[in-house]
Amino acid sequence: xxxxxxxxxxxxxxxxxxxxxxxARFCEIVAQHLNQVLNKNFLAFLDLLGTSRLPPQPxxxxxxxxxxxxxxxxxxxxxxxxxxxxxxxEGEKPRRLRSIPGSPPxxxxxxxxxxxxxxxxxxxxxxxxxxxxEGGKHAAACFLTAAS
Numbered sequence: 001x002x003x004x005x006x007x008x009x010x011x012x013x014x015x016x017x018x019x020x021x022x023x024a025r026f027c028e029i030v031a032q033h034l035n036q037v038l039n040k041n042f043l044a045f046l047d048l049l050g051t052s053r054l055p056p057q058p059x060x061x062x063x064x065x066x067x068x069x070x071x072x073x074x075x076x077x078x079x080x081x082x083x084x085x086x087x088x089x090e091g092e093k094p095r096r097l098r099s100i101p102g103s104p105p106x107x108x109x110x111x112x113x114x115x116x117x118x119x120x121x122x123x124x125x126x127x128x129x130x131x132x133x134e135g136g137k138h139a140a141a142c143f144l145t146a147a148s
């Protein structure tokens with residue numbers, strides 16, 4: 001190679017490297033935007049439902065306390081924010097909840113009667129009615145639970 005052509009080749013190589021760098025950056029930007037599409041669609045879906053994402057919060061539940069014999073309500077004070085835990089019922093063994101195959105019903109087209117009837121393997125004619133919530137410590141809205 002002659003010394004006259006070397007600077008020209010170096011300039012061409014530098015231009016080629018710059019073009020490759022610009023193309024790589026554009027590809028990176030496009031990939032970032034494509035990755036954000038799902039999140040934007042999810043937020044739009046929540047907007048359609050009239051809901052929004054909230055930060056995680058501890059569960060809250062209304063509790064009823066029974067006073068120990070010999071105590072009066074004026075002696076008892078439960079401060080707000082008291083943390084509670086419930087032991088399992090006596091004789092109850094921990095068990096995994098059985099999953100129901102299929103998809104939950106649409107919030108825009110809730111089925112008449114029992115909400116689980118379309119995907120419940122134990123459904124029968126009476127499931128066309130709406131069951132009442134019954135039970136003591138473990139309430140259920142199912143005709144099969146009420147019958148047993």
